[in-house]
Amino acid sequence: MAISHFYPPRRTLMGPGPSDVNPQVLAALAKPTIGHLDPLFINLMEETKALLQYAFQTQNEFTIAVSAPGSAGMETCFVNLVEPGDKVIVCINGVFGSRMKENVIRCGGEAIVVEQEWGRAVDPDAVETALKANPDAKFLAFVHAETSTGARSDAKALCALAQQYNCLSIVDAVTSLGGIELRVDDWGIDAIYSGSQKCLSCVPGISPVSLSAKAVAKIKARKTPVQSWFLDQTLVMGYWSGEGKRSYHHTAPVNSIYALHESLLLLQQETLEASWQRHQTQHEALKAGLLDLGLEFVVPKDERLPQLNTVRIPQGVDDATVRQYLLNEYNLEIGAGLGAFAGNAWRIGLMGYAAKSENVLLCLAALKKALS
Amino acid sequence: MAISHFYPPRRTLMGPGPSDVNPQVLAALAKPTIGHLDPLFINLMEETKALLQYAFQTQNEFTIAVSAPGSAGMETCFVNLVEPGDKVIVCINGVFGSRMKENVIRCGGEAIVVEQEWGRAVDPDAVETALKANPDAKFLAFVHAETSTGARSDAKALCALAQQYNCLSIVDAVTSLGGIELRVDDWGIDAIYSGSQKCLSCVPGISPVSLSAKAVAKIKARKTPVQSWFLDQTLVMGYWSGEGKRSYHHTAPVNSIYALHESLLLLQQETLEASWQRHQTQHEALKAGLLDLGLEFVVPKDERLPQLNTVRIPQGVDDATVRQYLLNEYNLEIGAGLGAFAGNAWRIGLMGYAAKSENVLLCLAALKKALS
Structure with a gap:
């Protein structure tokens, strides 16, 4: 096995963690x-x-x-x-x-x-x-x-x-x-x-x-x-x-x-309250876009985590194909389902540094491409 | 407690580990x-x-x-x-x-x-x-x-x-x-x-x-x-x-x-054999200098680790004073004794990236100052 230095690409991490690390x-x-x-x-x-x-x-x-x-x-x-x-x-x-x-x-x-x-x-x-x-x-x-x-x-x-x-x-x-x-x-x-x-x-x-x-x-x-x-x-x-x-x-x-x-x-420095609010605000923006794309949330509205959005994979859509497309085309990682949700849900994270407007836009635009 | 960003100094780590990390x-x-x-x-x-x-x-x-x-x-x-x-x-x-x-x-x-x-x-x-x-x-x-x-x-x-x-x-x-x-x-x-x-x-x-x-x-x-x-x-x-x-x-x-x-x-890339040899070579140089300073090794010659040199603290010399002096004056860390050796021995590491000629020279010169 010929092994050389590792140069990772710059991914946008919107799965269930690890999230994007602040530079x-x-x-x-x-x-x-x-x-x-x-x-x-x-x-x-x-x-x-x-x-x-x-x-x-x-x-x-x-x-x-x-x-x-x-x-x-x-x-x-x-x-x-x-x-x-x-x-x-x-x-x-x-x-x-x-x-x-x-x-x-x-x-x-x-x-x-x-x-x-x-x-x-x-x-x-x-x-x-x-x-x-x-x-x-x-x-x-x-x-x-x-x-x-x-x-x-x-x-x-x-x-x-x-x-x-x-x-x-x-x-x-x-x-x-x-x-x-x-x-x-x-x-x-x-x-x-x-x-x-x-x-x-x-x-x-x-x-x-x-x-x-x-x-x-x-x-x-x-x-x-x-x-x-x-x-x-x-x-x-x-x-x-x-x-x-x-x-x-x-x-x-x-x-x-x-x-x-x-x-x-x-x-x-940001303060906890501001951080909690930022997660909520970005979640609202992401949620609106996901619903526009026709995706359904797994968790009832009052029980949802803003930082982790779980949506059902639409019928006829292949889980792995979409996630690979997002990763390969846009360096965007979203999460697969785990346990009972494996293969039938995606987990879209908005965690910490990743909870920002540009990520919401990228994710929605890339998902739209993937699902069209 | 007012807390700000942390900017560590560049130490030379010649204790029992962590050793200097390759840049x-x-x-x-x-x-x-x-x-x-x-x-x-x-x-x-x-x-x-x-x-x-x-x-x-x-x-x-x-x-x-x-x-x-x-x-x-x-x-x-x-x-x-x-x-x-x-x-x-x-x-x-x-x-x-x-x-x-x-x-x-x-x-x-x-x-x-x-x-x-x-x-x-x-x-x-x-x-x-x-x-x-x-x-x-x-x-x-x-x-x-x-x-x-x-x-x-x-x-x-x-x-x-x-x-x-x-x-x-x-x-x-x-x-x-x-x-x-x-x-x-x-x-x-x-x-x-x-x-x-x-x-x-x-x-x-x-x-x-x-x-x-x-x-x-x-x-x-x-x-x-x-x-x-x-x-x-x-x-x-x-x-x-x-x-x-x-x-x-x-x-x-x-x-x-x-x-x-x-x-x-x-x-x-270095090869294991070359790394083993480098540790041995640097140990020999350090050992010669330590003996010149009148320090005695704790471990008999045939049982010594080249990467970790334990020497007795000379009578009348205060352990903590010397280690603080090395750290404060030269950003040089050597190790205290542990367990039965606490207070009566130093552990001088030559591990990995730290096993190099400049470290041997620095350590010997600094110890000479400290003990004089």
């Missing part, structure tokens, strides 16, 4: 590497914590970036919080809810599933029924923004239920952080994880995580050690703490943290 | 992000596999990069291979051997420890005694290049023992890959992991892993599921396979793979 973030990424124990890097980690606290709208002291993708962020929450025998109510309305269930099982927990139709929000009434029926449940886990379907669940209402029934909440915010309203402290979220490569428009590979004081207390009171050494947050706490002597745990992905820091700084 | 690798890192399911990215993953096979000197079909740091590479090997009750002979001659033991325990395995003085190679005779005494042992695990001490163990001899006593070998090559001779197939290594940020001179955050056919067969025959979903290689196999339809597992750290691909390509 300022790419520039930050390529700055010279310094040591992960360098005082300047330790300070950068402190700043990154503060910026993450802003993005999550939390004062949680335990707010860090896991040195691995969102899937590892999910596992971090489950593997630290759930002990063998713990009962977890898991809401499944797409791929990532199922993955939560898988995590619970691998931790030795018991998963009580609240199943929901794909493409719909989690139903708070069904959740309350499950909470009533399982007074010994310790956790309620759900996905805020289901990346596989484009459905938005009411995180505020679900977390209020969790509190009412004395459960800790575990929330998947991989696709929601930065794109739609999310208030960790106001809503009483206990454990939350996200990804760098969606509405933060950073490179993939990092997973922001925040834990409430109650969640940290549950971890500290564990009777059994966390089964993962790499994801054991009782060890990582010492690594992300700026106070006193930092204890070595693993080598942080230094350059990826440069990029995350820059992307979070850009978000802070 | 070509940083340039590759910052190329535009494409989708992780883009055909061009899938092809890049195939090329990266082939380049990793060269670096490891293996034909192993299962040769991939774990989307997380070397610690996760270690956990990948243990969590997939070791089932509850499995007996593992673990050689401990530094921090990373201890971490292997911790991994075995968290997988529910039984660790039989062969303890060795810090700063010395693993003793094959002691290992053989342990193998004889434990005929039911299934694995022999050891660190090829102990990053905490600078000691090099005889991986070839140890793997021959593993085969003789019907054990699979698990080898930590985090600091050895690219820096010293390492031949996975010739030596019969069954599971090996490394890191991107040592002698490959890539950014931290990625962990190359290779598994022999025997190791893959052991994983496929597991009676219990792998406790980690994120690191479950039965799922990852489908993600790194170029044949047929790739199954989605997680979002690959696209830009980090660009960087790894470039660093491995540079290694292939």
Whole structure:
């Protein structure tokens, strides 16, 4: 195999993530590497914590970036919080809810599933029924923004239920952080994880995580050690703490943290509210155009994510042919369906830096060509 | 906290890693992000596999990069291979051997420890005694290049023992890959992991892993599921396979793979043999200068790693003061001691791109100033 240097084309990324990375973030990424124990890097980690606290709208002291993708962020929450025998109510309305269930099982927990139709929000009434029926449940886990379907669940209402029934909440915010309203402290979220490569428009590979004081207390009171050494947050706490002597745990992905820091700084400069509004505005423009093209949304209007638009593929249109055409002719990536939606839906992302007018126009014009 | 853009200084990284990253690798890192399911990215993953096979000197079909740091590479090997009750002979001659033991325990395995003085190679005779005494042992695990001490163990001899006593070998090559001779197939290594940020001179955050056919067969025959979903290689196999339809597992750290691909390509262009020789040559020059300064090596001559030189801190010299002086005056990072060596030894790295004459001169001149 003759291998040479890799020169990727400049794509427009309008799938379910990774989204287009802001050029300022790419520039930050390529700055010279310094040591992960360098005082300047330790300070950068402190700043990154503060910026993450802003993005999550939390004062949680335990707010860090896991040195691995969102899937590892999910596992971090489950593997630290759930002990063998713990009962977890898991809401499944797409791929990532199922993955939560898988995590619970691998931790030795018991998963009580609240199943929901794909493409719909989690139903708070069904959740309350499950909470009533399982007074010994310790956790309620759900996905805020289901990346596989484009459905938005009411995180505020679900977390209020969790509190009412004395459960800790575990929330998947991989696709929601930065794109739609999310208030960790106001809503009483206990454990939350996200990804760098969606509405933060950073490179993939990092997973922001925040834990409430109650969640940290549950971890500290564990009777059994966390089964993962790499994801054991009782060890990582010492690594992300700026106070006193930092204890070595693993080598942080230094350059990826440069990029995350820059992307979070850009978000802070824009402000969260402006970012949420921008996603909504671009979504409205895209939606109008998609409806004009005769495409139908999978998710009911009130449950749609602005940053991820899932539409049914019209009868007689071949999924792969269209996506290849968009990629080859216009360097435009849109997402295929996943799971139950494979082959019959497209997922069109408007995430972070990609949520802008020129992308909406390009996507609509290119889809029109593809479908004509 | 007023936070602004981060502009790191240009350090010379001569600690235990991360090492200086080749500017070509940083340039590759910052190329535009494409989708992780883009055909061009899938092809890049195939090329990266082939380049990793060269670096490891293996034909192993299962040769991939774990989307997380070397610690996760270690956990990948243990969590997939070791089932509850499995007996593992673990050689401990530094921090990373201890971490292997911790991994075995968290997988529910039984660790039989062969303890060795810090700063010395693993003793094959002691290992053989342990193998004889434990005929039911299934694995022999050891660190090829102990990053905490600078000691090099005889991986070839140890793997021959593993085969003789019907054990699979698990080898930590985090600091050895690219820096010293390492031949996975010739030596019969069954599971090996490394890191991107040592002698490959890539950014931290990625962990190359290779598994022999025997190791893959052991994983496929597991009676219990792998406790980690994120690191479950039965799922990852489908993600790194170029044949047929790739199954989605997680979002690959696209830009980090660009960087790894470039660093491995540079290694292939230089050739492994030339890289090993370069590390040895620069080590000889550094060693002569360090001895001239009156510094003593911790590790006996025949057991030293050229890429990681551990020397005793002279009496009356304050560890932190010297390291801060080097960093502040010359932007030069050398490593502190770890574990038993904290406060009484320095670890001077000559890894990958950092293994060059100008670094040797700078380090010796700066140390001379610091110690005078």
